[in-house]
Amino acid sequence: xxxxxxxxxxxxxxxxxxxxxxxxxxxxxxxxxxxxxxxxxxxxxxxxxxxxxxxxxxxxxxxxxxxxxxxxxxxxxxxxxxxxxxxxxxxxxxxxxxxxxxxxxxxxxxxxxxxxxxxxxxxxxxxxxxxxxxxxxxxxxxxxxxxxxxxxx
DNA sequence: GCCAACGTTGGC
DNA sequence: GCCAACGTTGGC
Numbered sequence: 001x002x003x004x005x006x007x008x009x010x011x012x013x014x015x016x017x018x019x020x021x022x023x024x025x026x027x028x029x030x031x032x033x034x035x036x037x038x039x040x041x042x043x044x045x046x047x048x049x050x051x052x053x054x055x056x057x058x059x060x061x062x063x064x065x066x067x068x069x070x071x072x073x074x075x076x077x078x079x080x081x082x083x084x085x086x087x088x089x090x091x092x093x094x095x096x097x098x099x100x101x102x103x104x105x106x107x108x109x110x111x112x113x114x115x116x117x118x119x120x121x122x123x124x125x126x127x128x129x130x131x132x133x134x135x136x137x138x139x140x141x142x143x144x145x146x147x148x149x150x151x152x153x
Numbered sequence: 154g155c156c157a158a159c160g161t162t163g164g165c
Numbered sequence: 166g167c168c169a170a171c172g173t174t175g176g177c
Contacts, residue, residue: 007175033160033174056175113174133159133174 003139004044006102010111015034015052015063018104023100029075030085036136041072041098051139051147052064054111061113062139062147070101073139090105107153121145 006028008014018026031037050066074095090096095134116125123146127137139147 009175035160060176131159132157132176135174 002043002045002048003051003127003144004042004048004068005037005053005062005137005139007053007055007135009056010054010063011057011062012093014054015104015107018052018064018066018102019107021104025069025101025103027099028042029104029136031075031097031099032087033135036134037098038098039136039138040100043138044068044072044100046071046077049105049144051142055135059111059118061110061111062108064107065105066102067105068100069103072098072100075099076078101113110150112147116150117147121148122148 005115006153008017008028012030016061032038046057046068048068050068051062052066053065054060054063074092075085075097076099077098078087078095079092082085085097087096114128117126118129123143126139126143127134131137
């Protein structure tokens with residue numbers, strides 16, 4: 001079982017949206033970065049746990065946790081000509097982009113701000129703090145424990 | 154809105 | 166394959 005951090009813009013898809021899904025899980029899609037795609041396709045597995053991160057918003061930070069309930073499959077949006085995520089170069093035989101399904105685990109009482117994470121010595125090696133722009137990131141077990149402990153404090 | 158840090162594109 | 170120009174991400 002591995003840990004990850006997934007970024008989402010809450011205006012598009014928030015932890016509340018994930019909790020509101022009628023069937024109990026939501027599709028994590030729209031990834032259009034190769035490094036993130038490779039992680040999603042090759043390393044993210046069913047049962048892995050996810051820090052749900054809100055980006056590009058008033059208080060960026062970790063908003064809750066989720067669990068992967070379906071491993072990578074071709075992102076349907078790449079074939080949808082009306083979708084902003086449409087990719088004309090992608091084919092059904094050789095899909096370029098992938099998505100996973102996640103189910104909510106916990107919603108933090110308050111978003112754990114990025115600014116707070118930056119103050120935590122135990123988190124100084126987090127990919128989030130070292131390489132800001134990756135939307136799917138590996139998280140170590142120690143980092144997972146530190147983040148979830150801060151969220152309860 | 155600004156801007157730094159990337160990633161991508163395309164000419165050569 | 167190099168690299169300049171351009172686009173995107175995302176914090177502030």
